[in-house]
Amino acid sequence: MTRKQEIIQVAASLFKEKGYSAVSMRDIAQAMNIKAASLYNHIDGKQEILATLIVEVAIEFTQAMNQVISERISAIEKIEKIIGFHIDITVNYAENIAALNNDWMHLEGEERNSVVKMREEYEENFRSIIKTGIKEGTIKAHHPEVLLFSILSTLRTLYLWNEKRGKMDVNILKKDMVTTLIYGIV
Template identity: 70%
Template sequence: MKTISRKQEIITVASSLFNEKGYKAVSMRDIAKAIDIKAASLYNHIKSKQEILSEIILKVAEEFTTGMENVVSENISAIKKVEKVIELHIDITVNHSQALAALNNDWMHLEEKDLIAFVKMREDYEENFRKIIKQGMDTGEIKSYHPEVILFSILSTLRTLYLWYQKRGKVDVNILKKDMVSVLIKGIV
């Protein structure tokens, strides 16, 4: 059985609290109380609430970035790439649904270099997805709708998937992938 470090425990508990209340509403005392330690003891493991937020958001953003880079580099059709991007979102949602709340709702509270790094990762991710969509249009795999409408339609669904997933409980991930890919792609091919 794998044990997690105290720092990781703090980050996990904070992620859950940020999901429930939002970053701004959670104090270091709230996190300490949830772990059942003194607030001052948190600082033996973590510098600040900002560090916790950065750890949560940047870890997930890097997972999205790496996943997208892998999809882009594959020598497969554009529609297969879209399928893989959807599956990537589902995998990350299943594994990090609470962290996605911070990524989607609290990213603007990141500071300086972390904010710049996050915004760059998000913009690069969206640009790569846009290129995949345009490639699919060029090859006739994807209907010639406005690429921004397709991008918005797919990403808005995927970015809020964590909300639905948290409410619906554990839907079999294979069924979720199969059905969501079908539903999202059927409208663009």
């Protein structure tokens, strides 16, 4: 773990807790027991930390989604796989996801455009899967947007739940999440 990576990790934890704008370079430095000026020997600035965190996890989601849509499986199976990789990525990138969800609007320049575009393409891929399922007759013919929103909002906020999960096994969680989101609660 390089010093730069340490800084980013400490910053990510603080960003998750209070949000990007409420965390100062002095806060990050204090959490590492150094002075704020020392941070600049390793990073260009606060903005670089945010961009690193968000772009990293946005690429993870994009790649996982591209993998799923390339497979020759049913729409329902694709959604099951999406739920699965959301849980996997959440376990490994909880702080990055917090930044992606809550602080993407504080990204500047080309990185912001890039992340917004990845997000839109991600949603469009998900929407296509749902529409395919409805056409096939395997998914109930609701408004696709209601389904998309409902599933995605649960998956995107999984990171908030990562502590309570605690002792719960990831594979059991995946099974339960699939049952709940796809087959309902009754």
